[in-house]
Amino acid sequence: MTESASGTAAPEPRSWEPVVLWSRPESERAGTPLLVLFHGYMADEEDLMGLTDHLPGEFTVASVRAPLAVGPGYSWFPLSRDADYSVERVVAGVGAVSEWLDTARDVHTSVSILGFSQGMAVATSLLRHRPADFTCVVGLSGFTVPSEGHAFFRDEDAAATPTPFFWGRDQEDQVITAEMIEVTHAWLTTHTKLTKILYSNMFHSINVQELAHVREFLAMTVLGKR
Template identity: 65%
Template sequence: MNETPTVLWSRPENERARTPLLVIFHGYGADEADLFSLAAQLPPDFTIASVRAPLAAGPGYAWFPLRNDLSYSVSAVTESAAAVELWLDAVREQHTSVSLLGFSQGMCMATSLLRHRPADYAAVVGLSGFVVDAEGDPFFDDAAVAARKPEIFWGRDQADPVIPESAIEATNTWMHGHAKLTKVLYSGMYHGINAQEIAHVGEFLQYKVLNPS
């Protein structure tokens, strides 16, 4: 993803200056339109940018290739995250802060960006996903993350049929060691997003980014 990614914006360019930015990362096989409808349910103060992943996958796109068992190459994750970071660096200066929201594979992207440069982000929202195993890759500065303890919202359903239990356990361990964690479980949502969760995400963004104590 060396060229500028395809992005859906909630505001025209001339109305974005001095607004907080929320960047949305869709899941595997989806596209930038998939989660864009959430914009209307989140605090209107934010400018929302929903980004299309670079790789064709199924009916949509993927941030990095996934094998049938949902395993992946860490180098593919970091390459994709670094490309998004280049785009972000070109737009972040006009915004008062940058927060990230990722669903499923998009949560891998949001948390990987945070783990590279934790000081760059006001908060991260992860929905029905996981954090990748860094495998010692220097892209992930987890010591800096642990020192900073960033605000992270993690929502999921314990009956999610998609994310492996091993990935959930590893994510839980990582979150408790590195973040100020707001963790909420939802029943009957499976591998999805429901209205209650989005209401909670809106409250989290309101209190952690717009009106931090």
């Protein structure tokens, strides 16, 4: 067990073998840049795989299933309004993802991550935990979690070497609260090289215009294309 900043015992991340959908067979992944997708609350690994048709073909894409069964899908950690939510639950879940990534990254030329909704909280938490590990991060209609002083979040290191970050959202998104947006905006503007774009009439979703911008961002940031 580890100890949180509050002095309470925090659960160690479990060994985790996630369900993963891959865009390429294993024999074709070596030497390609990797993009890992993290779905939203009550979705699954199939939810974001449709994005691959809109992304640069050079990437190997891996879409990962969250560990907690909830309703018709899965969750990365309890929602902040749930009684069993804690920063330790976030750390345990994201820590397990980080351990899995260490087993998957070696054959790839780089690793970038993309998260939608709660999956953006996973992506930002991974970046905060391992700030030097990712070429870029894409966050769509999501948020960051308050660190509550937990040592898992190496925010000073992230600020010292900011990673390119694309953040897309609609101001009329009714799912992500104004408080969450305020916290997220404050963190991203001070800890990343931020590209922020607002979309109208998208609400809590992803649209074709946003995907075109994500494609351009990945091509420029990872592949060096303009």
